[in-house]
Amino acid sequence: xxxxxxxxxxxxAAMIFAALSGGRALGAEERAQLTRVSRYGLEExxxxxxASALRHGLPMMARLQPxxxxxxxxxxxxxxxxxxxxxxxxxxMDDPNGRPALLLSLIVQMGEGGTTEVLLxxxxxxxxxxxxxxxxxxxxxxxxVVVEEALAEEAVxx
Numbered sequence: 373x374x375x376x377x378x379x380x381x382x383x384x385a386a387m388i389f390a391a392l393s394g395g396r397a398l399g400a401e402e403r404a405q406l407t408r409v410s411r412y413g414l415e416e417x418x419x420x421x422x423a424s425a426l427r428h429g430l431p432m433m434a435r436l437q438p439x440x441x442x443x444x445x446x447x448x449x450x451x452x453x454x455x456x457x458x459x460x461x462x463x464x465m466d467d468p469n470g471r472p473a474l475l476l477s478l479i480v481q482m483g484e485g486g487t488t489e490v491l492l493x494x495x496x497x498x499x500x501x502x503x504x505x506x507x508x509x510x511x512x513x514x515x516x517v518v519v520e521e522a523l524a525e526e527a528v529x530x
Contacts, residue, residue, distance in 0.1 A: 381460035424522035
């Protein structure tokens with residue numbers, strides 16, 4: 373367990389946008405790791421992840437996508453922020469000048485060759501903050517199961 377500079381639960385959209393603002397979403401690619409390649413398209417993968425998360429008691433708090441000014445724009449990336457079964461989503465900061473990390477989140481993006489990739493925050497399960505409740509810890513540790521169930525061929529859509 374670790375003691376980050378700051379750890380808290382938030383339900384505020386402003387905090388979520390602050391955590392995702394800046395150059396690249398979710399901090400940067402180096403803060404996310406490929407978890408699974410989906411056999412489904414981008415939108416269906418997002419829908420399946422949402423349904424699976426709901427079955428696990430984790431409603432989707434936010435579904436965000438990069439903004440572009442092109443009229444022919446098709447989304448190629450979504451950031452899904454899930455709400456804990458206890459309410460709110462866990463946020464951690466390692467240092468005073470660091471970007472807040474949304475621990476209960478997923479990235480769904482188009483990969484090379486048109487594949488759909490699902491990414492988790494890197495190290496999301498390593499050295500969790502001491503202040504995190506057992507229930508929120510369970511929710512976070514359940515994320516890989518949520519992803520596996522969502523992408524299973526026999527997954528039931530809610």
